[in-house]
Amino acid sequence: MITADDIMTTDIAAHFLKLTPKALRRKAKAGQVPATIITGKWLFNKIDLIDWLRQNSTKQRTPILYLEQKPCLSKSVATSGGLDSHMMAKKYSDLLGLKTKPLHKNGTIN
Incomplete structure (x- = not known):
């Protein structure tokens, strides 16, 4: 039901x-609204x-890309940075076709 508040x-x-x-x-005159x-x-x-x-x-509407994330089981681990952020960056780079340097598996730099 239309009320007086609905008419502008x-x-x-x-x-x-x-x-x-x-x-x-x-x-309105052109019938566009x-x-x-x-x-x-x-x-x-x-x-x-x-x-x-x-x-x-x-x-x-742009679809949102969701990448699989594993829940953190430790309460003392920071929520950002670390190996997961590097792996996430690699997944994004792979999806976008960007060239990246290989990640070091043991965290040391040669």
Whole structure:
């Protein structure tokens, strides 16, 4: 059910959409945004605007890459750095096809 709070004037709807009132009126007149004109004033239904935003969103959702992580069993180990961060960096480099230097297995430098 639509309430009075769901109906917005041009100024309020423009603020909601982060547009200027002039730009919003232009879009409403062109039929690019859901609106109704009553007694010479544009009115906007908040629910319709939210649906319109969802349908016209151009932002692509980027999948997040999750790499397998083993839980730390020691309470005295720092949460960052150490061998795991080197291994993680190697996995990222391998996935991105970057050339890297080989890791030393025993932690010493030759």
